[in-house]
Amino acid sequence: MNWKKFFFAFIAAFGFMFLFGFLWYAKLMHGAHQEVPILWRTEADFGNHFSSLVFGHVVMAFFLTLLYARFVPAGGAGVCAMLGILVALIYSGADLITFAVQPLTAKILCGWIAGHLIQFTIAGAMIGAIYKTDSRTTT
Amino acid sequence: MKRFILAFIAAYIFIFFWGWLLNGVFLKDVYAQTPNLWRPQSEMMSLFHWIVIGQALIVFAFVMIYASGFSGGGVMAGIGLGVLLEIAAIGMRLGFYAVQPFPGKLIFYGSASGLIEMIIVGAIVGAIYKPAPARTSG
Numbered sequence: 320m321n322w323k324k325f326f327f328a329f330i331a332a333f334g335f336m337f338l339f340g341f342l343w344y345a346k347l348m349h350g351a352h353q354e355v356p357i358l359w360r361t362e363a364d365f366g367n368h369f370s371s372l373v374f375g376h377v378v379m380a381f382f383l384t385l386l387y388a389r390f391v392p393a394g395g396a397g398v399c400a401m402l403g404i405l406v407a408l409i410y411s412g413a414d415l416i417t418f419a420v421q422p423l424t425a426k427i428l429c430g431w432i433a434g435h436l437i438q439f440t441i442a443g444a445m446i447g448a449i450y451k452t453d454s455r456t457t458t
Numbered sequence: 459m460k461r462f463i464l465a466f467i468a469a470y471i472f473i474f475f476w477g478w479l480l481n482g483v484f485l486k487d488v489y490a491q492t493p494n495l496w497r498p499q500s501e502m503m504s505l506f507h508w509i510v511i512g513q514a515l516i517v518f519a520f521v522m523i524y525a526s527g528f529s530g531g532g533v534m535a536g537i538g539l540g541v542l543l544e545i546a547a548i549g550m551r552l553g554f555y556a557v558q559p560f561p562g563k564l565i566f567y568g569s570a571s572g573l574i575e576m577i578i579v580g581a582i583v584g585a586i587y588k589p590a591p592a593r594t595s596g
Contacts, residue, residue, distance in 0.1 A: 340553070357494050360559050368556040375552030382546040389542070390527040402527070408519035409543065410550065415512030419505040420481075422497050 328449040333380035343434045387446045394450030403443025407435040465586040470517045529589040536584020540576035
């Protein structure tokens with residue numbers, strides 16, 4: 320494994336996932352989330368836990384990059400985007416379970432599922448595109 | 459295809475009973491500390507089919523990923539895949555912890571049990587699913 324390329328892929332995945340998460344879940348879905356305010360931390364409390372959000376994204380991006388690198392060592396945006404769709408299905412399954420046990424609205428559920436599909440497909444394509452260069456330079 | 463279906467069914471049965479044992483029995487008291495975050499029991503039961511579908515989707519995607527890129531490695535490859543996916547999911551869980559007022563121990567127990575769950579799911583899928591032998595011409 321070329322750790323230099325891995326590092327670039329990880330940074331790109333982290334940057335994209337964090338930015339997308341902010342735009343999609345915090346901005347675009349803000350109104351939908353506010354329909355069930357009891358489920359969320361207050362602004363001040365969220366600020367106290369912000370480091371968990373950042374660290375969670377670092378962990379997620381690192382291990383997803385590792386998964387993509389092991390899954391498709393040769394890289395490739397298309398194949399890794401397909402893997403991204405499958406990973407998104409896992410998270411969507413978890414969303415359905417959450418919907419059954421927490422008082423989420425159908426709008427929130429649909430938004431989360433769509434968000435995961437877009438997020439992991441694009442993240443996969445980015446990682447695969449960066450990792451593709453790796454296989455060309457090392458073989 | 460037959461082994462794909464067998465792996466899916468075996469992993470699904472495990473994940474269903476593990477989920478029930480963990481969330482319905484062991485962590486019941488922890489969930490009870492934050493009643494505002496959960497639907498009432500009767501409401502959950504009316505939406506139970508979403509739990510069944512959600513678990514099926516998770517297992518289906520897991521077996522698909524394993525069959526597509528990890529199936530040559532057997533049980534160890536299945537466990538490796540389970541560990542990678544679950545640690546990434548722990549990252550997601552930490553994100554939820556930042557925005558929802560879950561007790562910290564619920565995140566800890568959920569993550570630890572999730573890791574055990576995915577290791578066992580990976581072992582089950584790795585033990586059952588075998589790639590189709592390569593066809594030879596002539």
